[in-house]
Amino acid sequence: MLKFSTPITTKTNFTHTGEPLCSGRSFGAIGDELGYPSLGISRYNFLRVLYENLPDHETKVKANAHAVKIETGEDGVQVHLEDGTVEYGSMVIAADGVHSPARQLIQNLLGDSNAKSPMIPGYLSLFAHTREIREDVVLGDFAESHGPGIASQCARMNDVMYFTVLKRLDEPPKDKKKFTSEDVHKFANEISEVTIFPGIKLKEIWPLREDGSATLLYQEEGMAQKWYHGRIVLVGDSAHKMTSVSGQGALAAALSAVVLVNKLRVQLQRKPDPSTKDLEATFAMYMLWRKEAVTEVLGFGAMLSRFITWANPGYEAVDRLSTSESMLADMKRKIVPGLSQSPVLDFVPFKSKRGTTPWTMYCEPA
Numbered sequence: 121m122l123k124f125s126t127p128i129t130t131k132t133n134f135t136h137t138g139e140p141l142c143s144g145r146s147f148g149a150i151g152d153e154l155g156y157p158s159l160g161i162s163r164y165n166f167l168r169v170l171y172e173n174l175p176d177h178e179t180k181v182k183a184n185a186h187a188v189k190i191e192t193g194e195d196g197v198q199v200h201l202e203d204g205t206v207e208y209g210s211m212v213i214a215a216d217g218v219h220s221p222a223r224q225l226i227q228n229l230l231g232d233s234n235a236k237s238p239m240i241p242g243y244l245s246l247f248a249h250t251r252e253i254r255e256d257v258v259l260g261d262f263a264e265s266h267g268p269g270i271a272s273q274c275a276r277m278n279d280v281m282y283f284t285v286l287k288r289l290d291e292p293p294k295d296k297k298k299f300t301s302e303d304v305h306k307f308a309n310e311i312s313e314v315t316i317f318p319g320i321k322l323k324e325i326w327p328l329r330e331d332g333s334a335t336l337l338y339q340e341e342g343m344a345q346k347w348y349h350g351r352i353v354l355v356g357d358s359a360h361k362m363t364s365v366s367g368q369g370a371l372a373a374a375l376s377a378v379v380l381v382n383k384l385r386v387q388l389q390r391k392p393d394p395s396t397k398d399l400e401a402t403f404a405m406y407m408l409w410r411k412e413a414v415t416e417v418l419g420f421g422a423m424l425s426r427f428i429t430w431a432n433p434g435y436e437a438v439d440r441l442s443t444s445e446s447m448l449a450d451m452k453r454k455i456v457p458g459l460s461q462s463p464v465l466d467f468v469p470f471k472s473k474r475g476t477t478p479w480t481m482y483c484e485p486a
Contacts, residue, residue, distance in 0.1 A: 121161060121166070124161055125165075126259065126260055126275075127159060128147045128157075128260050128261075128262050129148035129157075129158070130146065130148065130261045130262070131147060131262045131447065132261055133265075133439075134265055134315065135267050136265040136266065136270055136271065136315050141439060144444030144447050146451045149448050150451060150456060154456065154460060154473075154479070155475035156473055156475075160277045162277075162280065185201045186202040187201060187202075187216070188200050188201065190222060190225055192229075192350050192351050192352060196209060196210050197209050197210065197212050199212060211351045211352070212353070214352060214353065214355065215354075215356045215358065216358050217357050217358055218358070218361045220358030222354060222358060223344055223354055223358050225352065226346065226352060226354070229349050229350065237340075238343060239341070239342040239357075239361045240292050240340055240341055241292050241338035242289055242339070242340070242341055242363075243287060243338065244289060244337075244339070245285065245286045245339050245363075246304070246307055246311070246334065246335070247282075247283075247334070247335045247337075248283055248330075248333045248334040248335070249283070249330055249333045250283075250329045250333075251281075252328040253276065253281060254281065254325070257276040257281065257317050258276065259276055259277070260275075260276075260277075261275065262274075263317045266428045266429070266430060266439055267314075267429070268429070270286065270429060271285075271286050271365070271429045272285045272316040272322075273364070283316050283325060285311050285314055285322065286339070286363070286365065286425070286428075287311070288425075288429040299335075303336055304336045307336055308322065339364060341362055342361055343359065343360045343361070343414065343415070344359050344360070347406075348400065348404070350396055353399075355373060355376050355377050356377070359376065360376070360417075362417065362418050362421035363422075366417070366421035368420075372414055375410070375413070375462055375463055376414070379406055379410050380403075380406045382463070382465065382467075383403075383405050383409070385467060387401075413458070413461075417458065420458075456477050460479055460480055461480040
């Protein structure tokens with residue numbers, strides 16, 4: 121991961137009209153507290169490292185396989201793929217995203233087939249990157265612009281510059297359409313005057329973007345009422361979704377996966393061929409163990425999304441009074457405690473690095 125990443129140490133806040141707010145060594149401070157650096161890495165490289173280091177990945181992972189139907193019985197599950205093949209197993213762990221077909225199946229099995237999705241889109245976001253580096257953008261600085269209804273988050277890494285612009289919606293869209301390239305260009309033109317790096321507007325970076333990198337999509341928030349049923353269990357965005365603003369969505373998904381694996385390992389050691397009842401009991405413990413922590417992360421993310429888009433005059437007033445000292449204090453008070461309690465795979469021995477704040481050892485709930 122270190123080979124493909126760039127250390128992120130500082131954070132610079134400004135208005136989307138370019139007015140400075142505050143800056144400081146926020147991410148470096150988190151590293152000091154927890155003993156590990158904050159790293160910027162592309163999703164492509166992150167997944168590639170995981171995939172290439174997974175033993176027997178050529179046979180264990182079936183790429184580009186779209187699941188079209190899940191059948192679940194008392195003794196196992198069948199997953200029908202788009203190419204006509206069927207995968208047989210004892211359970212389905214569905215990390216199938218915010219529009220999760222598995223979550224809809226669970227709702228159907230629970231008799232809630234007409235229930236609306238718990239994931240409510242409240243923001244519209246433009247994501248893109250460029251491989252043409254602007255030397256006037258500080259390497260390893262996380263640039264974040266704030267303003268009424270619109271915010272951005274951008275960073276320059278060793279070989280790429282990422283930029284995201286977020287627009288708060290007055291109300292959820294009635295129809296969540298799939299955006300075309302014309303929609304992308306239209307939205308980019310509408311927000312072209314937004315400052316996304318200090319002294320640099322979107323219209324200056326947009327022409328440099330890499331072909332095919334620009335994506336326009338809705339960002340949802342919410343949590344499924346129940347994360348499992350029978351032999352199916354939800355993980356990640358299918359169970360709990362937040363905007364990208366807090367940077368906690370993928371982490372929350374990974375931590376949920378860690379807890380689920382720990383629980384399943386105990387169950388399978390005790391009974392290698394668990395019944396549906398056994399699995400449901402394990403899934404229930406997993407949801408119980410993670411729901412409280414995820415609820416806190418969701419709440420923090422929802423607040424932060426509204427804070428940087430100045431959803432009310434109070435947020436703007438507080439934002440304009442922020443200093444580098446207050447930003448550091450907020451990081452340590454609001455982010456570090458939760459991270460220090462992150463669960464780990466309890467069967468993998470390793471020696472943890474340590475910072476000023478000690479890591480809380482993973483343990484079973486009372």
